[in-house]
Amino acid sequence: MTGERLRFDGWIAGVGTSSGTRLVVGHWPCSPFGAFSDVMVEHPDGERVLLAPSRRIADFVAATYRFDRIEVVPVAVTVSGATWRVEAGALHLRLRAGRRSALGLLLSAVPAPLVRSPRWAALCDVPARLLMPGVRTLGRAGPGRREWYGARDLRPVLAADAVLDGVSLGRLAPLDPPVAFGFGSAPRTPSLVRVTTTVEIGLAGR
Numbered sequence: 001m002t003g004e005r006l007r008f009d010g011w012i013a014g015v016g017t018s019s020g021t022r023l024v025v026g027h028w029p030c031s032p033f034g035a036f037s038d039v040m041v042e043h044p045d046g047e048r049v050l051l052a053p054s055r056r057i058a059d060f061v062a063a064t065y066r067f068d069r070i071e072v073v074p075v076a077v078t079v080s081g082a083t084w085r086v087e088a089g090a091l092h093l094r095l096r097a098g099r100r101s102a103l104g105l106l107l108s109a110v111p112a113p114l115v116r117s118p119r120w121a122a123l124c125d126v127p128a129r130l131l132m133p134g135v136r137t138l139g140r141a142g143p144g145r146r147e148w149y150g151a152r153d154l155r156p157v158l159a160a161d162a163v164l165d166g167v168s169l170g171r172l173a174p175l176d177p178p179v180a181f182g183f184g185s186a187p188r189t190p191s192l193v194r195v196t197t198t199v200e201i202g203l204a205g206r
Contacts, residue, residue, distance in 0.1 A: 003144070003202030006032045007116065012193045013084065013095055014179070014186025015160045018170030020044030022179050023093060023162060024186050025086055027077045033057055037077040039088045040065070041164075042179045051075060051088040064141045064199060065181040084192070090166070096159040097192045103131070104154035107194075112152070116196045121148035136184030146200040147182070153194035160190065 010028035017023070024040040038061060039051040050067045052058035053075040062070055073089030086093040100108065114120050121137045128135045128151075141147040162169040178185030187193070 003200045005118075006199045006201065008032075008197040008199070010195065010197075012186060012195055013086075013157065013191070014175050014193075015093075015095065015157055015162075015190040016173040016175040017160070017162055018173045019168075021162070021164065021169045022175050023091075023169075024179055024181065025077065025084075025093070027079075027084075033060070037075045037086070037088075039075060039086065039091060039093075040067075040179065040181050041091070042181070046180070048179075048181055051091060063143075064145055064147065066142075067181070090164055092163045094161045095157050095192070098156040098158045101154050101156060107151050108153050110152065112196075115150040115152050116198070117150070118148040118198055118200075121150045121198070124151070132187045132189075134178040134185040135187055139183030141182060141199060144202065148198045149184075150196040150198075151193055152196065155192045157190035157192055 008028045009030040010026065013025040015023050021044060022042045027037045029035045036053055036057055038057060041049040041051065048067045050058060050061055050070045051073055052061055052070065055072055058070050058072050071089055075088040078085045082097045084095040125137045128137050137149045139147060160172040172190055174188050175186055175190065176188055
C-alpha cells in the first residue's frame with residue numbers, strides 16, 4: 001500500500017559560508033502548492049531555521065523536515081543567467097553557478113519520466129552516497145512520510161554573497177558539517193541541483 005504522493009519539480013542550492021552558517025534554498029516552479037521558494041538555514045550552533053513564504057507551506061515543510069524555529073516571511077528567487085538572487089526576510093543571498101559538471105551532463109541525459117520514478121531514486125541511492133558522502137536519494141521524512149529525490153542536473157556554485165540580519169556570513173565554503181534537516185544532506189561541495197522530489201504522505205502505522 002502507498003499513501004498520497006506529491007511531486008515537486010525545481011532546484012536545490014546548497015552552500016556553506018566561512019561563518020559556519022549553511023544555507024539550502026529550494027526553488028519550486030512546479031509543485032502542488034504552485035510556484036514557491038523556501039530557505040533552510042543551519043547556524044554554527046546547530047539551530048535550524050525554516051524561512052517559508054506562507055503558513056501553509058511552512059506547515060508542510062515542517063512536517064517533512066526538522067527545524068528549531070520557523071519564520072513566515074516573503075521569499076523571492078530571481079534567476080538571470082548563471083546568477084541567482086534570493087531574498088527571504090532578513091536573508092539576502094546571491095549565487096553564481098558554473099557550467100554543468102560531468103555528473104551533471106550524465107544526469108541531464110536521463111529521460112524525465114525515469115527521473116520522476118521513485119524506483120529510479122532508489123536505484124541511485126547507493127551510487128549517490130558513494131560519490132557524494134551525506135547525500136541520500138530516498139529515506140523516511142517526517143512521521144508517516146517517505147521521500148525520494150531524482151536529480152536531473154548538477155552545477156557547481158562558484159561564488160556566493162550572503163547577508164543575514166545585516167551581517168555578512170563570509171566567503172563561500174563547503175557545506176560542512178552536513179546539514180541536519182532530514183535524512184540526508186545537500187552535497188558538501190556548494191552546488192545547484194535540478195531535482196524532482198516526491199513526498200509520500202499518509203503512512204500512519206507503517
